[in-house]
Amino acid sequence: MNAARFVAMAVFRESIRDRVFYNLVLFAVLLVGASILIGQLTAGQDVKIIKDLGLSATSLFGLFISIFVGINLVSKEVERRSVYPLFAKPVRRAEFVVGKYAGLLLTLLVNVVVMTVALYTVLFFLARGVPGNIQRAWDAPALDPALLEAIALIYVDLALVTALAVLFSTYSSPMLSAVFTLGLYVVGQFNADLKRFDEIVSSPAAAWIGKACYYVLPDFARFDVKLAVVHGIPVSAGYLAWTTMYAAVYIAALLFGACVIFSRRDFK
Numbered sequence: 001m002n003a004a005r006f007v008a009m010a011v012f013r014e015s016i017r018d019r020v021f022y023n024l025v026l027f028a029v030l031l032v033g034a035s036i037l038i039g040q041l042t043a044g045q046d047v048k049i050i051k052d053l054g055l056s057a058t059s060l061f062g063l064f065i066s067i068f069v070g071i072n073l074v075s076k077e078v079e080r081r082s083v084y085p086l087f088a089k090p091v092r093r094a095e096f097v098v099g100k101y102a103g104l105l106l107t108l109l110v111n112v113v114v115m116t117v118a119l120y121t122v123l124f125f126l127a128r129g130v131p132g133n134i135q136r137a138w139d140a141p142a143l144d145p146a147l148l149e150a151i152a153l154i155y156v157d158l159a160l161v162t163a164l165a166v167l168f169s170t171y172s173s174p175m176l177s178a179v180f181t182l183g184l185y186v187v188g189q190f191n192a193d194l195k196r197f198d199e200i201v202s203s204p205a206a207a208w209i210g211k212a213c214y215y216v217l218p219d220f221a222r223f224d225v226k227l228a229v230v231h232g233i234p235v236s237a238g239y240l241a242w243t244t245m246y247a248a249v250y251i252a253a254l255l256f257g258a259c260v261i262f263s264r265r266d267f268k
Contacts, residue, residue, distance in 0.1 A: 005099065005102075008099040008100070008102035008103035008106065009103065014103075029114065029115070029118045033118070033122060046126060047123065047126065047127075047138055047140075047142050048139070048230050048231070050119075050122060050123060050126065051119075051123070051144075051147065051229070051230045052226060052227075052230050054115070054118070054119035054122070054123075055119075055147070055150055055151070055154065055226045055229070055230070056226065057115065058112060058115040058116070058119070058151060058154055059154045059157070059158075059224075059226075061111070061115070062108055062111055062112060062115075062154065062155075062158045063158065063161060063185070065104075065107065065108060065111055065158075066104070066108065066158045066161040066162045066165060067161065067165055067178055067181050067182060067185075068178065069104060069107070070104055070161070070162045070164075070165025070166055070169065070181070071165050071168065071169045071174045071177035071178050071181065072169065072174055093259065093262050093263045094259040094262075094263060096262070097166065097170065097255065097258050097259050097262050098255060098259070100166060101162060101163065101166050101255060101258075104162050104166075105159055105162065108155065108158050108159070108162065109155065112151060112154065112155050112158075115151075116147075116148070116151050119147070120143060120147075123142040123143055124142070124143060126142060127141075127142035127143065138232075139230075139231050139232035140229070140230070140231070140232035144229070144232075146229045146232075146234070146235065147229060149225065149229060149235050149240060150225050150226050150228075150229040150235075152240070153223045153224075153225055153240065153243060153244075154223065156223060156243065156244055156247045157220060157223035157224075157247070159247065159251060160218055160220070160223075160247045160250055160251055160254075161181065161185055161220075163250070163251040163254040163255055163258075164180075164181045164184060164185070164218075164254060165177060165178075165181045166254070166255070166258050167254045167255075167257055167258040167261075168180045168181055170258045170261045170262040171261050171262075184217060184218070185220055187213075187217060188217055188218050188219055188220035188221065189220050189221050190221070191213075191214055191217055191218070191219040191220070191221060218247075218250050219246075222243055222246070223243060223247070225239075
């Protein structure tokens with residue numbers, strides 16, 4: 001595990017120095033700030049708009065980092081042939097893959113924390129000038145702790161996307177890895193519709209394939225509770241725990257597959 005920790009910290013330092021990371025974080029923070037102007041255009045809806053835009057920005061730019069950094073974690077090392085001296089050291093291939101994944105998770109954590117601080121800062125200054133009677137009419141307070149629940153599920157969602165990107169990067173080119181990861185993410189947003197595919201098509205074979213995809217492909221829609229949180233609808237602790245466990249099982253399976261594939265690759 002020491003080798004995996006070493007690889008993880010190397011990935012984190014490299015990602016922090018990456019200009020793409022800084023640009024994404026900066027642009028996301030600026031987007032949260034710009035949401036104040038958008039919110040002021042709609043009287044009484046400022047808080048909702050800012051919360052929604054802030055959470056969406058956190059998800060969107062985290063997704064960019066997950067995919068476009070994740071697809072290069074392994075493939076870039078292979079193309080540069082930097083894995084050869086690394087494997088000459090006491091570093092197993094599975095530790096290399098797990099370390100790469102853990103390093104990007106740490107990078108994503110920093111990104112999400114920055115976005116969270118920026119969002120709460122904007123909401124704090126917005127609420128300062130609003131009378132108490134108006135604030136009591138809001139569906140949820142400006143500094144609603146429930147926002148952290150939505151942000152936590154966004155991070156879990158990004159962790160699952162990162163695992164997909166790492167899996168594809170172990171055997172495919174960066175371009176194809178990006179296409180595969182983004183494609184599965186988009187399909188996963190509508191995964192629940194596949195369960196009712198037999199109500200849409202008349203072919204039993206197509207209905208069976210749709211249901212099979214429903215059970216095999218990750219359901220990314222279940223991580224999206226932004227709308228509920230923004231409108232003050234509570235999200236149960238059981239749902240948070242079950243959804244996190246659901247993601248953990250998928251991530252473990254994806255990382256296991258990535259380790260097996262990468263361990264069997266021939267670098268000669």
